[in-house]
Amino acid sequence: MFFELQHTLRGSSARAGRITTAHGTIETPIFMPVGTAATVKGIFHRDLAEDARAQIILANTYHLYLRPGTKVLEEAGGVHRFSSWTRPMLTDSGGFQVFSLADCRKITEEGCRFASHIDGSKHLFTPENVIDTQRSIGADIMMAFDECPPGTAERPYAERSLALTHRWLERCFEQYAKTEPKYGYRQSLFPIVQGVTYPDLRAKSAEFVKQFDPDGYAIGGLAVGEPAEDMYAMIEVVNAILPQDRPRYLMGVGTPANILEAIERGVDMFDCVMPTRNGRNGMIFTTEGVINIRNEKWRADFSPLDPGLNADGSPLSFVDATYTKAYLRHLTISGEMLAAQIASLHNIAFYMWLVREARRHILADTFAQWKPQILEKITRRL
């Protein structure tokens, strides 16, 4: 993996860059749709790539380890071949999921013992075997195994947790160095900066992770209950320490506003379930504001779902040019699965449009003027 920093916005930390992987290039800042089980819910890979213009998707180690399992993934020749997604892919380490989804949580120095949320079967994740599992999955970017404390964690817990995450990180990189990719292409390993909302812990963590000289860095443990201002403050602390010449990935973030604020503070990569999950519930992000499509006001509104256009004059997604608000409301009210498909594809296309526009305005040095204007527009409730 190679990161080229193309431009840093004048008087700002916002950056535009390009990541090159064995499965293609990624233009940053970038949003990565979440494809937990190697599928972005409700969207064909073809439409994700060609229509929504996704460049990289995220899958989840915890879910893929349980289903279909590493044996099937190895027989398939890795997750790209298994799922038919041919572009870059990143796997989350499963740390967050074993703490949130798996019901029997027991953290020790060794790792974390958990019970599968599917059948209750017992499993152990360690820094070592999570690297092994990610080798079997075969994503272009792998994530370190960490503990993710809540955003409200008290200082003593935050300190203990960070120390454990750092010891685990050393073991992750040891295992990473000891193992080879299984499918003939490089897999990068990103460490994760933790430290809750304590600036000195965040700074300490950012300094600590630099020793591994990784291909990129992640900032974890944010957008987990703390005020947005605290999140932005932590990003500033961390990004002042992380090297300029590597991409920074803010995990699990977020709203369109969160993303633009983080871009302004020097973040390059994002992922979030919001566009798909909220889309399935009838929340549509548009270039003119936010829509609750179940609302009576859309009953006979035959205007396009989103009249917004890309810089090249094309609609954000083919569904925007095809389907009306009234029809999507009808499908949603009727419980038709096509509603979730349209909403998911549109919302992903919207997020991709947002980061593409951000990149365009960074490259043109117009980001500072554009950001407040677009935020005012897209955060309106329609």
Add this chain to the structure above:
Amino acid sequence: MFFELQHTLRGSSARAGRITTAHGTIETPIFMPVGTAATVKGIFHRDLAEDARAQIILANTYHLYLRPGTKVLEEAGGVHRFSSWTRPMLTDSGGFQVFSLADCRKITEEGCRFASHIDGSKHLFTPENVIDTQRSIGADIMMAFDECPPGTAERPYAERSLALTHRWLERCFEQYAKTEPKYGYRQSLFPIVQGVTYPDLRAKSAEFVKQFDPDGYAIGGLAVGEPAEDMYAMIEVVNAILPQDRPRYLMGVGTPANILEAIERGVDMFDCVMPTRNGRNGMIFTTEGVINIRNEKWRADFSPLDPGLNADGSPLSFVDATYTKAYLRHLTISGEMLAAQIASLHNIAFYMWLVREARRHILADTFAQWKPQILEKITRRL
């Protein structure tokens, strides 16, 4: 609407034809995917038309009357504009649904009083207002309002029901003659031949409906519990009476075998929920046989979903060339909605391939040799 009978198979009743409507032409024999609420469940209209090659879809008067309602449909300018499906469309009259779905069934000479399955609200369907509703919907082909008795109905009930259906049919055609299309294009009205499995009642019904000289004829009340052989016998009775120069539509049928047998007996049009409903449950119709994709045997089968090809060398659907059996199994087992999307699109494409192949072999006079061979192949359990 205009029907051109292009070819009748030598020594058989199987026919190839072409129906011309205001929204385009339909090559028969044809399968019509079921789009109950103006959406074929889980499939974008674009993929339905361009990938699965659907030429006409069916929507349901009962469902559209309840949601979104005729007012919205009229404001939209009809169901084509409302749903963005631009090709031909047919609406079922809602007769079958008020008897099967709506819980308060009360049939009188006037019509049928029923309670909505959505909110329990009370409604009345009459032959007249069902025509009015179908005028508001605006499909190219409308269906008469009939009573559909079970396939096991005793003779006295069958006789009474048929007499009522015939009186209702006269009222349907009276209302049809008295009303104009609302959107400027012709809407045809098909009468429905009933008569359970009594050959003389079926013959009587076929003779009765001819008086209206309609653009096409439907055969209803079959595939509702009677043996397949009885269904085939009834088709033969009816098609010997119906005029050659009009299309015949066998309602709600059926399996691939049912369809080929009915084509051989002179049926031109079909609809059935089987490809989409069974697809959502993991049943995949392929050119090599029937697959239960949940089966363990597909766990690590990385062959394409269906290796079959169209006569022009293309895959049946893009999903066949893209996704493997193992990946679809993974999605199905994991409860991912993409599973239903892939299975639905593939199964519809399979049904469209089947009738396209049937047509090709009718035109080439090779249908009689082809039918047993293909049936042996596609009805196998893999």
